[in-house]
Amino acid sequence: MSRLAKRFEHLRAENRAALVTYIMASDPDTATCQALLNGLPGAGADIIELGMPFTDPMADGPAIQAAALRALAAGGSVANTLAMVRAFRTVDSGTPLILMGYYNPVYRWGPEKFCRDAAQAGVDGLILVDLPPEEVEEILPFAKANGIDFIFLTAPTSDDARLPVIVGAASGFVYYVSIAGITGTKSASHDAIADAVTRIRRHTDLPVCVGFGITTPEKAAEVARVADGAVVGSAIVDVLSKQGGAAALDLVRRLADGVRGTRKGS
Amino acid sequence: MSSVNSYRLGPDERGHFGIFGGRYVAETLMPLILSVESSYAGAKADPAFEAEFHTLLAQFVGRPNPLYPAKRLSEAWGGARIYLKREDLNHTGAHKINNCVGQILLARRMGKKRIIAETGAGQHGVATATVCALFGMECVIFMGATDIERQAPNVARMKLLGAEVRPVTSGRATLKDAMNDALRDWVSTVDTTYYLIGTVAGPHPYPAMVRDFQSVIGEEVRTQILAAEGRLPDSLVACIGGGSNAMGLFHPFLDDAGVRIIGVEAAGHGLESGEHAASLTGGKPGVLHGNRTYLLQNDDGQIQEAHSISAGLDYPGIGPEHSWLFDSGRVEYVAITDDEALDAFQQCTRLEGIIPALESSHALAHAGKIARDLGKDHVMVINLSGRGDKDLDSVLRALNARSQGA
Numbered sequence: 001m002s003r004l005a006k007r008f009e010h011l012r013a014e015n016r017a018a019l020v021t022y023i024m025a026s027d028p029d030t031a032t033c034q035a036l037l038n039g040l041p042g043a044g045a046d047i048i049e050l051g052m053p054f055t056d057p058m059a060d061g062p063a064i065q066a067a068a069l070r071a072l073a074a075g076g077s078v079a080n081t082l083a084m085v086r087a088f089r090t091v092d093s094g095t096p097l098i099l100m101g102y103y104n105p106v107y108r109w110g111p112e113k114f115c116r117d118a119a120q121a122g123v124d125g126l127i128l129v130d131l132p133p134e135e136v137e138e139i140l141p142f143a144k145a146n147g148i149d150f151i152f153l154t155a156p157t158s159d160d161a162r163l164p165v166i167v168g169a170a171s172g173f174v175y176y177v178s179i180a181g182i183t184g185t186k187s188a189s190h191d192a193i194a195d196a197v198t199r200i201r202r203h204t205d206l207p208v209c210v211g212f213g214i215t216t217p218e219k220a221a222e223v224a225r226v227a228d229g230a231v232v233g234s235a236i237v238d239v240l241s242k243q244g245g246a247a248a249l250d251l252v253r254r255l256a257d258g259v260r261g262t263r264k265g266s
Numbered sequence: 267m268s269s270v271n272s273y274r275l276g277p278d279e280r281g282h283f284g285i286f287g288g289r290y291v292a293e294t295l296m297p298l299i300l301s302v303e304s305s306y307a308g309a310k311a312d313p314a315f316e317a318e319f320h321t322l323l324a325q326f327v328g329r330p331n332p333l334y335p336a337k338r339l340s341e342a343w344g345g346a347r348i349y350l351k352r353e354d355l356n357h358t359g360a361h362k363i364n365n366c367v368g369q370i371l372l373a374r375r376m377g378k379k380r381i382i383a384e385t386g387a388g389q390h391g392v393a394t395a396t397v398c399a400l401f402g403m404e405c406v407i408f409m410g411a412t413d414i415e416r417q418a419p420n421v422a423r424m425k426l427l428g429a430e431v432r433p434v435t436s437g438r439a440t441l442k443d444a445m446n447d448a449l450r451d452w453v454s455t456v457d458t459t460y461y462l463i464g465t466v467a468g469p470h471p472y473p474a475m476v477r478d479f480q481s482v483i484g485e486e487v488r489t490q491i492l493a494a495e496g497r498l499p500d501s502l503v504a505c506i507g508g509g510s511n512a513m514g515l516f517h518p519f520l521d522d523a524g525v526r527i528i529g530v531e532a533a534g535h536g537l538e539s540g541e542h543a544a545s546l547t548g549g550k551p552g553v554l555h556g557n558r559t560y561l562l563q564n565d566d567g568q569i570q571e572a573h574s575i576s577a578g579l580d581y582p583g584i585g586p587e588h589s590w591l592f593d594s595g596r597v598e599y600v601a602i603t604d605d606e607a608l609d610a611f612q613q614c615t616r617l618e619g620i621i622p623a624l625e626s627s628h629a630l631a632h633a634g635k636i637a638r639d640l641g642k643d644h645v646m647v648i649n650l651s652g653r654g655d656k657d658l659d660s661v662l663r664a665l666n667a668r669s670q671g672a
Binding site for chain 1: 280288289290291292293294295296297298436437442443446449450453454455456457550552553554555556558561563565566567568569
């Protein structure tokens, strides 16, 4: 069983949702970022998304755009990101880790080689923001062959005709982008999120995690009542850039308190 | 797509030209992209749409524009007989308006009320603001903060036309960042907004759609050269940034094997300097802004900045159909430096009384290089894609720098 499946099984037994935390690899530099990454499980992150820096993050708001530029200035690269995952796996073998980013660096690395190298480094899943189901065949077989879950995004614009196309190719979990917009800008209402999760669940048995616009422990707790995971990215990245790694871990602890204190359906 | 009998059949139903093109966009945009595609397919099949497009091209843009026999340039270059396709005489001064007229009609057909667009030098921004004024649509133009400073007259034009010019400060505040921010806006405003892309790039159907609207250039040339010479031209030359004026000229001739076709990229300070905008001759295939195409990028797949004296060529990518034509060998792609373009700019101005855009000057420069060897029976058509009024500041600055350096 994959780390992701195992983690969700465990969470189901606890009747609670996952806290999924996002940070950008090599932001603000590789050493600081590695310390933060290694500290995330202890602070309460159930699943980790590690961003792969890219010059042109078209789906991201100001916080993650800035993080990508800081990471690249500090030498961030595909090779560095994979090295960070390998180092993480020497201290943590149980926490699922997902790489999230844009397709071009992966394409240049070579889709097959990338999936092989990522799996060997200890990566469990992959989110490529600009690779919709229409284009995914060029990497999906290699992800499958290497035991990497390919996680698709669904959005408020994904209607009932489109949802089956998306979830049909998905594994691991389904990521619901709760707003029509970019990361770290606006937030969706609780009712809108609850309705969307219900609608997605009509099409799949996979866990549904919700992200974009979740910035506080309260909002994370609210999402944890209706979804299988709450994804927080920009808020952590923002605190990291303004107050450093210790403060970022502090925020993760508070987010975890919010999520862990919430029972599903409550 | 079959390359056996025709170069004009692409893209396939998924928007691919060979391995290039496609729809590499975030899921939030996919339903909208699919609806642009189906709306455009409907428009293409509707004779009323076609009729309205051509009426506007005639009455508003001023088409057909002339195919002008450039006798003094032909004489000076001492070889091929040169014709200039006068896109510079279009309303707003460049070929950009052809595509804007087509897309604004599509946006209306889709019931959209708000138009967004990216611009570098401001030519596409001005053309977009113009058609928005014509149809009373809200218009927001994304433009790099540094370009806003450098292109003050075009910024003023857009504002007079009623557009909001939104300064882009993300990334490195260039044309590519303006496109990023336009996409970020679009993802947040999908219900109301239509993205009017200015070149033959972006996700399917944009590369094919913009090509179709710009093909009026090549179709007119075909008629005009047959009238003037009684035969097809021996060669076509056009400059390439994203590649829309070139694709518009080339596409109707791709299957005429006797027509040599040459695209001219911007070599900036020289290909070896690393400061250029020659995506084909100096780049590698990659994925950006919704399509796979040749891109300027490092080994890690990070996109690099382009450089050209001409702001309109200053983009690190190129339309995917050009990438396919490059790999297939049907079109030759070459590169011209800033200095060579400047020389051609002055030569055309002095000899023909036509001030060409710096973009078009790249095409002129390459034509001037090869014309002598082609001989006097050779008929060459150069796309004079725009007029150079907008470039006077850049040209004077470059010429001053040159005279001080000398």
